[in-house]
Amino acid sequence: MQKKQRWFDEGALVLRSVLERLGRGSDLPAATDYYACPCCLVAYTREALETGELTEEHVPPRVLGGRGLVLTCKDCNNSSGTYFDSHAHRRADTEGFLRGRVTGRYLPATMYADGIPLRGTAHRTGEGIQVFGVPSQNDPKVQAAHFEAMDAYVDSRDPNPRISFTIHGRYSEARARYSWIRSAYLAAFAALGWSYVLRPVMKPITDQLRNPTAEVLPTYMFRDLSAPPELRRILLVDDPDELRCVAVAMGEFVVFLPGLFRPLTWPQLADAFGERRNIDNQLTVILNGKEMSWPHSPTYFLDRSPTVKE
Numbered sequence: 338m339q340k341k342q343r344w345f346d347e348g349a350l351v352l353r354s355v356l357e358r359l360g361r362g363s364d365l366p367a368a369t370d371y372y373a374c375p376c377c378l379v380a381y382t383r384e385a386l387e388t389g390e391l392t393e394e395h396v397p398p399r400v401l402g403g404r405g406l407v408l409t410c411k412d413c414n415n416s417s418g419t420y421f422d423s424h425a426h427r428r429a430d431t432e433g434f435l436r437g438r439v440t441g442r443y444l445p446a447t448m449y450a451d452g453i454p455l456r457g458t459a460h461r462t463g464e465g466i467q468v469f470g471v472p473s474q475n476d477p478k479v480q481a482a483h484f485e486a487m488d489a490y491v492d493s494r495d496p497n498p499r500i501s502f503t504i505h506g507r508y509s510e511a512r513a514r515y516s517w518i519r520s521a522y523l524a525a526f527a528a529l530g531w532s533y534v535l536r537p538v539m540k541p542i543t544d545q546l547r548n549p550t551a552e553v554l555p556t557y558m559f560r561d562l563s564a565p566p567e568l569r570r571i572l573l574v575d576d577p578d579e580l581r582c583v584a585v586a587m588g589e590f591v592v593f594l595p596g597l598f599r600p601l602t603w604p605q606l607a608d609a610f611g612e613r614r615n616i617d618n619q620l621t622v623i624l625n626g627k628e629m630s631w632p633h634s635p636t637y638f639l640d641r642s643p644t645v646k647e
């Protein structure tokens with residue numbers, strides 16, 4: 338609780354000074370302290386800590402290896418868990434399964450022989466992936482046809498049998514990406530502060546977070562599959578100039594947020610980075626800029642450096 342109180346006090350102080358600097362001092366009544374949730378921008382008084390309306394949020398989500406980093410409101414924290422983070426978690430699970438990082442797990446799957454489906458379960462062992470049919474999930478006639486096709490392949494010793502399987506990860510790619518984009522946003526908020534997130538160019542992300550079932554933001558992001566899962570980086574990219582942005586890397590995921598100076602909008606960033614990727618969706622350019630240390634609690638760098646102006 339002590340940590341949350343400190344985060345509330347520091348956040349409230351910094352928020353008030355930033356609003357005054359922006360000429361919006363009257364946005365919040367002067368009589369008491371307010372901390373705003375960085376996702377929905379709703380302001381809360383200190384009682385919200387006691388009532389549980391303000392919660393410690395892990396960035397990235399705890400199940401994806403994150404640590405407590407900022408206060409957000411309970412509604413935003415919960416809705417992110419339901420609409421975004423559960424999808425990012427299921428995707429990580431499915432990919433870990435397919436890449437062989439996770440063994441002993443079972444996932445729903447469909448196997449095809451000559452295009453005839455057999456629904457069941459995939460199991461990853463140290464040896465590889467096994468797929469089993471589950472009788473209750475299959476029409477007996479289709480199941481018989483599937484086994485007949487399999488037997489025919491075995492008899493024919495065909496070197497290229499038409500056999501394949503699909504793992505059903507049951508996640509939405511867009512929602513999994515929003516989970517990572519949201520984590521990047523919260524990390525940038527903790528590092529840079531209200532001066533960064535209250536700019537008009539950031540409005541689409543708060544609109545997206547307040548409407549989790551809509552698709553307001555472009556879902557572009559990049560992945561570096563060679564990056565270690567514990568990697569955490571914030572780079573204020575200024576070279577090349579046409580890709581200026583705040584690049585936030587968490588493990589293999591890299592999210593590009595609007596930069597500090599002459600910021601590109603979200604669609605402009607999506608276009609600019611889209612032009613620089615190759616056919617394998619890899620980034621073909623080196624990004625240079627100022628590296629910021631990854632925050633372990635909110636540091637509000639821009640808010641505390643009034644000389645840094647847009």
Ligand SMILES: [Zn+2]
Nearest residue numbers: 374377410413
């Ligand atoms: Zn909120």
